[in-house]
Amino acid sequence: MITLGFVYVLTGLTFALFAALGVADRSNPKRFGNAAFWALLALSMLGGDWLGDFGNGLLVLALVAIAGTGQIGRAPGGDVPAEEQAAHAARHGPFLLLVALIIPAVALAGTFLFKWVPGLADPKQATLISLALGVLIALGVGMARLKPPLLLPAQQGRRLLDAVGWAAILPQMLASLGAVFALAGVGEVVGDLIGTAIPHGSLFGAVLAYGLGMAFFTMVMGNAFAAFPVMLAAVGMPLLVMQYEGDPAVVAAIGMLAGFCGTLMTPMAANFNLVPAALLELKNPYGVIKAQIGTALPLLAVNIVFIWLFAF
Amino acid sequence: MLVLIGILIIIAGFLLRFNPLLVIMASALATGLAAGLDIAAIIAAFGKAFNDTRYVSIVWIVLPVIGLLEAYGLQQHARSLIDRMKGATLGRLLTSYLLLRQAMAAVGLTSVAGHAQTVRPLVAPMAEAAAEAKNDALTDDQREEVKAFSAATDNVGLFFGEDIFLAIGSILLMKGLLEGYGYVIEPLHFSLWAIPTAIAAFIIHGFRLRRLEKRMAQKTPGQEASA
Numbered sequence: 001m002i003t004l005g006f007v008y009v010l011t012g013l014t015f016a017l018f019a020a021l022g023v024a025d026r027s028n029p030k031r032f033g034n035a036a037f038w039a040l041l042a043l044s045m046l047g048g049d050w051l052g053d054f055g056n057g058l059l060v061l062a063l064v065a066i067a068g069t070g071q072i073g074r075a076p077g078g079d080v081p082a083e084e085q086a087a088h089a090a091r092h093g094p095f096l097l098l099v100a101l102i103i104p105a106v107a108l109a110g111t112f113l114f115k116w117v118p119g120l121a122d123p124k125q126a127t128l129i130s131l132a133l134g135v136l137i138a139l140g141v142g143m144a145r146l147k148p149p150l151l152l153p154a155q156q157g158r159r160l161l162d163a164v165g166w167a168a169i170l171p172q173m174l175a176s177l178g179a180v181f182a183l184a185g186v187g188e189v190v191g192d193l194i195g196t197a198i199p200h201g202s203l204f205g206a207v208l209a210y211g212l213g214m215a216f217f218t219m220v221m222g223n224a225f226a227a228f229p230v231m232l233a234a235v236g237m238p239l240l241v242m243q244y245e246g247d248p249a250v251v252a253a254i255g256m257l258a259g260f261c262g263t264l265m266t267p268m269a270a271n272f273n274l275v276p277a278a279l280l281e282l283k284n285p286y287g288v289i290k291a292q293i294g295t296a297l298p299l300l301a302v303n304i305v306f307i308w309l310f311a312f
Numbered sequence: 313m314l315v316l317i318g319i320l321i322i323i324a325g326f327l328l329r330f331n332p333l334l335v336i337m338a339s340a341l342a343t344g345l346a347a348g349l350d351i352a353a354i355i356a357a358f359g360k361a362f363n364d365t366r367y368v369s370i371v372w373i374v375l376p377v378i379g380l381l382e383a384y385g386l387q388q389h390a391r392s393l394i395d396r397m398k399g400a401t402l403g404r405l406l407t408s409y410l411l412l413r414q415a416m417a418a419v420g421l422t423s424v425a426g427h428a429q430t431v432r433p434l435v436a437p438m439a440e441a442a443a444e445a446k447n448d449a450l451t452d453d454q455r456e457e458v459k460a461f462s463a464a465t466d467n468v469g470l471f472f473g474e475d476i477f478l479a480i481g482s483i484l485l486m487k488g489l490l491e492g493y494g495y496v497i498e499p500l501h502f503s504l505w506a507i508p509t510a511i512a513a514f515i516i517h518g519f520r521l522r523r524l525e526k527r528m529a530q531k532t533p534g535q536e537a538s539a
Binding site: 004007010015053063080085093099103108128139152156171177181185190220229232253270282287302 | 509520
């Protein structure tokens with residue numbers, strides 16, 4: 001049976017290959033820093049379960065030390081010239097599109113297949129496993145037809161990852177910070193503060209505080225999942241559900257979506273907001289957030305009104 | 313109260329634009345110390361969480377495929393497709409992607425599309441080509457905005473589609489928490505209450521995409537067009 005462990009090994013080998021190609025790239029003045037960074041990530045993917053908690057912690061400290069002292073950078077150039085790309089595109093265009101669509105298509109098919117046919121792959125991780133299989137199939141099909149130099153996919157993939165740089169592990173870092181916050185009881189303290197700050201006697205005031213609190217606390221934590229239990233305990237349950245007898249399903253469901261509006265507006269949600277800015281090579285790292293604020297604010301207002309209308 | 317120092321460090325660190333990895337580490341250490349944990353325990357807790365969340369970084373394995381396809385001109389091909397489709401305006405293109413992403417997420421297919429898998433190789437170049445079709449003097453700033461909106465559309469579609477799916481993590485979290493308070497609620501109820509917001513998100517973001525299309529069609533006099 002295929003498990004998530006198989007995907008971690010595949011990812012670890014990919015990072016190891018990036019590290020090896022990185023150290024050989026003499027055009028990059030920071031090649032040793034880059035190579036060490038991706039090599040440590042390869043170690044995390046391949047051996048993280050054997051390193052122990054403290055060992056993994058030291059690994060993270062090493063990653064932070066490399067990135068925090070500015071040892072990571074990308075080599076200039078290395079793009080395939082635009083004319084060459086255009087010539088290839090004219091010949092292989094539809095095929096390229098087909099290969100690009102193999103990944104989502106296999107992810108889709110595998111998700112259903114692995115859930116219906118037990119024993120092939122871990123059904124809880126069906127989509128991630130299918131995504132990895134899609135990558136392998138797409139790579140095989142693409143290599144067979146295009147016959148590129150053997151290392152070209154890895155070289156180009158490494159260049160893309162170098163462009164993202166240390167932001168590649170930002171989502172994992174923020175998730176880990178959330179775990180430390182939980183351990184230290186940050187949520188309860190914030191919840192108590194918000195709970196005492198709400199004006200009493202006004203239903204709409206309580207709904208407003210709940211919705212805004214969800215969005216704001218999600219922005220701080222970078223994740224609505226971390227904010228939700230706190231706001232539910234501080235405002236949602238004691239005021240909206242118990243005192244004003246609101247429908248708990250509405251309070252919970254739309255409250256969570258108010259939190260998602262906060263996710264659209266915070267750099268703490270790095271995988272949604274900062275990573276794509278790096279991946280699309282935007283000049284402004286906050287460009288995606290800027291584009292989202294105009295949707296997030298009116299939608300937050302709508303959510304607050306929906307809770308008020310539907311829950312009571 | 314002292315444990316809130318971590319939140320202050322995060323906000324100050326991001327505002328002052330220190331390296332975010334350093335800021336996060338400093339915040340974790342300060343928060344842990346304020347809560348009375350010793351350094352080794354904080355490092356171990358951080359390391360455990362880092363190892364448990366490795367699945368977040370799996371997505372990077374798609375990069376070799378994307379790199380191969382881009383070297384052979386996938387972005388150019390995606391652009392040429394838009395050039396051949398006369399009706400494919402910027403607003404219509406991104407609105408269709410928004411709807412598709414919401415619909416897929418609503419049936420639980422959240423990882424099928426995404427910034428690395430679909431936005432960078434396909435959606436962003438197509439959006440750029442659609443904007444160029446209406447404005448041959450697209451500036452660098454306009455180009456940047458079109459790309460940013462491509463990523464934003466993916467996020468909006470994902471966030472306000474996924475909560476309609478019954479087995480998504482957030483619904484299981486809500487169910488579990490409310491049961492702790494003594495309310496047993498079927499996942500279907502949470503799903504249904506996510507639908508009004510999903511519709512509102514589609515209307516609001518779709519409206520903004522139409523305005524984006526109009527804004528991108530305007531040529532800014534005095535500014536040099538990018539090649």
